[in-house]
Amino acid sequence: MSRHGESFKRSVVDSYLGGDESYASAASMHGVDAATVRKWVALYQAHGDAGLSGKYGRYDxxxxxxxxxxxxxxxxxxxxxxxxxxxxxxxxxx
CATH class of the missing domain: 1.20.5 (Single alpha-helices involved in coiled-coils or other helix-helix interfaces)
Incomplete structure (x- = not known):
């Protein structure tokens, strides 16, 4: 199970994409790692809200x-x- 919900991830992504925050400052403000913010932003930019939803599975x-x-x-x-x-x-x- 994901530690952070979709709405939390979206708020972190929105704070970064708003242009006033860097990865590090958005991460610090929300109590997560900057690499996590980078990953969430990349997923959101590539897949929209679906990129922030939980996904479980195996890849052949x-x-x-x-x-x-x-x-x-x-x-x-x-x-x-x-x-x-x-x-x-x-x-x-x-």
């Missing part, structure tokens, strides 16, 4: 391979790739 080997191939072809980071494919935890790509 064929899907993971296709994701990795796209990452390598486009020179994307693990974080960018996870956001693009709406994968919550980039470590499952390694």
């Amino acid at each position: 080997a064929a899907f993971r391979l296709s994701v990795l191939e796209r990452m390598w072809e486009e020179g994307l980071s693990y974080r960018q790739t996870a956001a693009l494919f709406n994968i919550r935890n980039a470590s499952c790509l390694t």
Whole structure:
């Protein structure tokens, strides 16, 4: 279960996207890590509100391979790739 609800995540994202806060200041203001804010913002920008909702599941080997191939072809980071494919935890790509 997610530690933070969708409305909380949305408020953190909105505070960053409002333009007055950096990742670090938005994180500090809401009591979360700056990397978490970065991840939530990337998910929101790629998928809208659906990117902030809870998602549980497993990814089969064929899907993971296709994701990795796209990452390598486009020179994307693990974080960018996870956001693009709406994968919550980039470590499952390694």
